Amino acid sequence: MPYTKVAAHGLIKKDNKFLVTHRSSINDYMPNIWDIPGGTIEFGEKAIDALNREIKEETGLTVDVGNFIFCYDFLSNPERYQFQMVYECEYKNGDVKLDPQEHDDFKWVTLDELESLPKIAFLDELFKFLKNHR
Secondary structure: OEEEEEEEEEEEEEOOOOEEEEEEEOOOOOOOOOOOEEEEEOOOHHHHHHHHHHHHHHOOOOOEEEEEEEEEEEEEEOOEEEEEEEEEEEEEOOOOOOOOOOEEEEEEEEEEHHHHHOOHHHHHHHHHHHHHHH
């Protein structure tokens, strides 16, 4: 039966760089590429609450969630339609701590540095949007 999946992601900024995380080789979805923190919004959960939860789970960081900036939607398989919502986030505190089952590396990068990294599809579209609108 077809279904829709909605996810919230944070473009976390610190010192004019953005946090990207590398999906581990054992990750069951899109391994070995770069992504930004975030994940699925659970049924009945507010998007910003889900985003704060996912960022804390994936990185250990605390952030200030800012404006909604981008939405990417696509059919990930014949039965699954996905929405990826992205919010600007400002780093508040914490040290990045990754779960090796999900992510095995992280970097703080500029938009130009991100361009050369192999990344999840919605990041390509997000950074094209950002370069044209900033």
